[in-house]
Amino acid sequence: MFTGLITDQGVLHSLTQGPVRRFEVRSSYPHDDLKLGASIAHNGVCLTLVEIHPDPKGSRFIVEVSPETLAVTTLGDWKVGDTINLERALKIGDELGGHIVQGHVDGVGEVVERQDQTGWIGFKVKAPAALSRFIAHKGSITVEGVSLTVNGIEGDIFDLMIIPHTAEVTTLGQLQSGMRVNLEVDVMARYAARLSQTAQT
The missing domain is CATH 2.40.30.20 (Elongation Factor Tu (Ef-tu); domain 3)
Structure with a gap:
C-alpha cells in the first residue's frame, strides 16, 4: 500500500535481460534501512527487493520484473540512466498525504x-x-x-x-x-x- 507521495528519485544503474528482467536501481535510501522482500513502488509499479547493496549515495537494490509486467506498464521502455519515482510502502501510523495507491498499474x-x-x-x-x-x-x-x-x-x-x-x-x-x-x-x-x-x- 502506498500514498502516491514520492520519497526519492532513483536512477536505473543497470539491467539484465532474460525471461525475468532484473533492474538495478541506485537510491538515496540508507542501505541499512532496506530489507530483502520489501516493496517499493517504481513509477507506480510495486516491486520486491531481491538484492540490496551499499552505495556511496545510499543504496543499490535489484528488483525482478516479469514479462507480464513489462507488457502492461512502461517498465519495458526503461534504459540505463533513466530517473525513477520511488516510494516505500506505507507503514501503520504514517501520514496518508496523497490517496490510497496499490501499486498495481491499470x-x-x-x-x-x-x-x-x-x-x-x-x-x-x-x-x-x-x-x-x-x-x-x-x-x-x-x-x-x-x-x-x-x-x-x-x-x-x-x-x-x-x-x-x-x-x-x-x-x-x-x-x-x-x-x-x-x-x-x-x-x-x-x-x-x-x-x-x-x-x-
Whole structure:
C-alpha cells in the first residue's frame, strides 16, 4: 500500500535481460534501512527487493520484473540512466498525504499536450478507453506513481496541473508530448463502479 507521495528519485544503474528482467536501481535510501522482500513502488509499479547493496549515495537494490509486467506498464521502455519515482510502502501510523495507491498499474496513458505556464505545468493525458469511466473531475489518479488531482476530463483525455515542487521532486517535470505514463485509477472509484453495477443486476 502506498500514498502516491514520492520519497526519492532513483536512477536505473543497470539491467539484465532474460525471461525475468532484473533492474538495478541506485537510491538515496540508507542501505541499512532496506530489507530483502520489501516493496517499493517504481513509477507506480510495486516491486520486491531481491538484492540490496551499499552505495556511496545510499543504496543499490535489484528488483525482478516479469514479462507480464513489462507488457502492461512502461517498465519495458526503461534504459540505463533513466530517473525513477520511488516510494516505500506505507507503514501503520504514517501520514496518508496523497490517496490510497496499490501499486498495481491499470493501464498506460499517453501525454498528448504539455503547457508550460508561469508557476505551473499543464498536461493533457489520454487514458485507455476502459479506464475513462473511473476518472472523475477533482478525483484522484496516480500518474507514474504520483498522486494527482484531475482538473478536467473530456472523453478519454484528462487534464493535470503540476506545481514547481512536484516537477522538481518527481519525473513529471520531464514529461513531453508523446511519452507514455503508468496510470492507476482511484481504488474507491473502482469499488463505486462495481457497487453501481451490482445494484443494477
